[in-house]
Amino acid sequence: MFTRRHLLRGAAASGAYAGAASLLPAWAQSVHGGQSMQKQPPALTGPAFDLSVGHANVMIGGRNGHAVTVNGSLPAPLIRFREGERVTLHVHNTLDEDTSIHWHGLLVPFYMDGVPGVSFPGIKPGETFTYEFAVPQNGTYWYHSHSGLQEQSGLYGPIIIDPAGADPVSYDREYVLVLSDWLFEHPHKVYAKLKKNNEVFNMQERTLGDFISDASEKGLGKTIEDRAMWGNMRMSATDIADVTGAAYTYLINGHSTDDNWTALFETGERIRLRIINAAAMTIFNFRIPGLPMTVVQADGLHVQPVDTDEIQIGVAETYDVIIEPNRPRPFAIVAEAIDRFGQAVATLSPRPDMRATAPLLRERPILTHKDMAMDHGSMAQNMTGMEHGDHAMTKQAHSHKMGVGVDMVAEMPTNRLNEPGLGLENVPHRALRYTQLKSTVQNPDLRAPEREIEIHLTGNMERFMWGFDGVKFSAIEKPITLYEGERVRFTLVNDTMMTHPIHLHGMFFELNTEESDHRPRKHTVNVKPGEKLSFDVTADHVGDWAFHCHLLFHMHAGMMQVVSVLPKSEGRPSSNMDHEGHDIHPSAPHNAHKHEGH
Known part of the structure; x- marks a missing residue:
């Protein structure tokens, strides 16, 4: 039967593939597809916008696929606001x-934040919902669906908010x-495949050749012991990403490597790249081999310039x-x-007919004992509930639910903010670390935190179960409660061997990289395996806010909570009580307490 699918394939084969470029918004189309060189990317500008969510057929790398799109394009249209204006x-x-x-990342009223079941009911089929809010900030942001797995199917797009005054970053092209x-x-x-077998897409398992190589380098006994430990845990040292290139086609502006999206430059120009990781499940290492980068903004906020060669985003x-x-x-732009x-x-090129050589994939990273946050051989103690160890670790083991949803607890989590990210520890060039980021302006709230909320990132990798404090979102009985105006420290402990990008809606936080009044302010932070990090939040935005892992399938499986900021009028506990009315240990720093999360 001659089907529409055959027609599309035939059209691509006959050279009509260029017509598929119409599915891409103008800013995402490659310059060799007929687009003129633009100093600024074409965009939808306000103050009023019409966005239609619907189905679309897309062509990626010569293959036909189905997407959920905005206004029929993948990615969704670039939306451009100006700081201070009111948009609809x-x-x-x-x-x-x-x-x-x-x-x-936009600081909107909570009922405009767009999270079904948390801040509004969602948008029913055939209905229209009007978002309306003032734009109090500038920078690079993005938008995406928060319904089901639509984000994975293509419902995501960039936002640029131009500053009301002069832009502190000078550039010739962006x-x-x-x-x-x-x-x-x-x-x-x-x-569903991940629920049945979490390693179904892991095609980089260690082989006999790896065993021989490791034995030669580390000794036969240590290598056998290492392999036995991983076998007893029923975990893999190469289980870095849940969904891999075995299933994914990776895209830049909706284009695969085969499509060769191309950006033009003139020698000597200062070019601003606004890089957004809108993936569902992929943490990217971004670099342009042979071309250094100067970081000037992180999560939409300006930072003091930092020179680097690679960024784990x-x-x-x-x-x-x-x-x-x-x-x-x-030059090759590599994600x-x-x-x-x-x-x-x-490709970044001076002419549209040039193509950069794609670099070879680098050697896969391997998880180590540091990523387990324990000494070699201590897994058995860890799996039995941490009965051995110091008082703090014993308290930690009983501070959140243990059970089928928790396959390990970090015995000795460490602060890894000064590390560039998994696999970048020994690269022969500069790789960005969070500790290098410093705000260009003084942090707006210099008060010390009044209390501390410790949250564990937990999971059972084999069963693909994820949660906070051993509890999935559907089983949460009460939100994390903050009170308007108070200063709170969040401490995150990653009890898993995967990196989790944790996102807080509605508020920026100061990442505790150092004792400084210019700490980086972010809305999302990568929490490395076995890591314990802290950030400080000023509860200045009343409402209910989602707080979750931004790996979409992890959030879908339950790694999500709600942070509820109550107005001053509802009162708050006395200084020696926590938000649930429990006494806080008087010796704890900043009246620290442990949030139970269930």
């Missing part, structure tokens, strides 16, 4: 299921780079960098998956 966005749902749009991961298979089918993080190509040759089983490569 009419979102029309043409799907046969509920949808939503969350304005990631490009938006939206990094993402694409599935030709339905995301719910992929999720967590899902939902954004970075603005300045590059200055000084040679008239093509390599954290497990190095796939990448997306684009």
Whole structure:
């Protein structure tokens, strides 16, 4: 039978593939597809917008696929605001299921935040919801669905908010780079596969050759002991990413490496790249071999310039960098998956007919005992509930639910903010560390935290179960409660061997990189395996706010909570009581307490 699928394939084969470029918004189309060189990317500008969520057929790397899109394009249209203006966005749902749009990183009223079941009911099929809010900030942000797994199917797009006054960053040209991961298979089918076998997409398991190599380097006894330990845990040292290049096609601005998305430059220009990791499940290592980058913005907020060569960008993080190509040759723009089983490569070139050589994938990273946050051989004690060890660790073991949803507890978590990220520890060039980020302006609230809330990131990797404090979102009985105006320290302990990008809606937080009044302010932070880190929050935004891992399938499995900021009028506990009315140990720093989360 001659089907529409055959027609599309035939059209691509006959050279009509260029017509598929119409599915991409103008800013995402490659310059060699007929687009003129633009100093600024074309965008939807306000103050009023009409956005239609619906189904679309897309062509990626010569293959036909199905997407959920905004205004029929993948990625969704670039939306450009100006700081201080009031905008209205009419979102029309043409799907046969509920949808939503969350304005990631924007400080909007909570009922405009776009999280079904938390801040609003969602948008029913055939209905229109109008978002309306003032824009109190500037920088690089993005938007995406918060309904089901629609984000994985293509419902994501960039936001640029121009400053009301002069931009402190000078540049001659800018490009938006939206990094993402694409599935030709339905995301719910992929999720079902992970529930049955969490390693179904791990094609980089260690081999006999690896064993021989390790034995030669470390000794036979230590190698056998190491392999036995991993076997007893029923875990893999190469289990870095749940969904890998075995299933994913990695994209830059909706283009695969084969498509060769191309950005043009003139030698000597200062080019601003606005990099957004809009992937569902992929942490990317971003670099342009042979071309250094200067980081000028992180998560939409300005930072003191930092020179680097590579950045590990967590899902939902954004970075603005300045590059200055000084040679008239093509450069490869590389977004390599954290497990190095796939990448997306684009071209930065002085001419549209040039193509950069894609670098080879680098050697896969291997998890170590540091990623387990324990000494060699201590797993048995850990798995029995941490009966051995100091008082703090014993208290930790009983501070959150143990059971089928928790397969390990970090015995000795450490602060890893000064590390560039898994696999980048020994690269021969500079790799960005959170400790290098410093705000260009003084932090707005210099008060010490009044109390501390400790939250454990937990999971059972074998059963693909994820949660906070051993509890999935559907079983949460009460939110994390803050009170308007108070200063709170959040301490996150990663009890798993995976990196989790944790995102707080509605508020920026100061990352505890050092004792300083210029700490970086972010809305998303990568929490490395076995890591314990802290950030401070001023509860200045009343409402109910989602707080979750931004790995979409982890959130879908339950790694989510709600932070509820109550207004001053509702009162707050006395200084020696926590938010649930319990006494706080008088010796705890900043009246620290442990949030039970269930």
